[in-house]
Amino acid sequence: MTSETVRSYDRDAAAYVARTAAVPDSVRAALEQLADRLGPGARVIEIGSGGGRDALLMEQLGLAVRRTDVTPAFVALLREQGHTCDHLDPLVDDLSSLDGPYDAVWANASLLHVARDDLATVLGHLAAVTRTGGLLCMSLKEGDGEGWSTHGTINGPRHFTYWQAAAVEAVVRRAGWGDVVVRQGLGGDRGETWLELWAVRDGVSP
Template sequence: MEASPNARTVQSYEEIAADYARETSGSGVLAEALTRLAEAVPAGQALEIGSGPGWDADRLEDAGLPVRRTDITQAFIDLQRARGKDVDRLDAISDDLGGPYDAVVMLHVLQHVEPKDLSTVLRKVADALRPGAWFLVSIPRGEGASWEVGESGRRYYRALRTKAEFLDALSGAGLEPEWTDQSPGDDGWLVVMAQQRWSGSSND
């Protein structure tokens, strides 16, 4: 059986994890969003799906918010463990997310999820959150799905969504967008903070 686009993308990250970590070290691209989240969640615990090298989790923990770090890429898990961090292996598509959490963070990850799996992942996030808790997520804006070849020569599956499509998908999962930020123009990244609004969630 042929590997799924998500699995093939994970394999690409397995091969370039160390280079990715060096290139993104000290990155402050999402510093404002991470600060907003830490201010909105002064106590509790966050789940980070797709921690990668762990730089965003470091920033949240420096701000006082404990983070359960997870990734599906073993090379990123090994890299963080070598830094003395606790990291769990987690597949957001097939695994239980645990919880309830006071926040879930999913940055630079959802573009690798096939459209057929998006609603499942978002509902799992909503179910893993306490009512009123927060979801911080980023996605590249656009339309359609394709394979992108990075500077390393590795291939990555990317499923793009328009802002309207993604905000609708969040609302449909019981995650109400409360703050957004985006790159100028018609493409680039969209960052959203959404709040768990389903009073009937299994985490009540």
């Protein structure tokens, strides 16, 4: 089922890409750290590639990226640019055809659209396509509860799940990941705080 959030991205994909073209310093630093930890040629699956900004930087840093998105317009846009991009909803789709295991999962500002009760399932699916010792890096908005936003990079309504560090860390651990580190940072133009979470795939199946 296509969510209202995905329909909003789908209607406004080009505007989203234009408004988020510059790589924020925090994202660049995280991608450089990812590339350093993995080494050249490592394979990364990206969840929510959007306009493909981060994938291009990952490739410049020597990583091999599998682009995916749940929003058809982003998938179409990346394919028009000549990239392979899978239409993927990590909650319900079969990830076993995606040529895993990967060395890392990169999910910048995408899993904040997953419902709280579904995040463990999504992270378990991602653990299943990541090698033991592989990395997860994702960013989420910090806060309590959930809400709809109609401002920001697109006009339509988007649903956000807000997280506190301890709560998301517990979900990540339950889903097959260990060595969890959560960093808090400022982001956006409304003074909101973000959580950047790193974790390592442990050897236990979720």
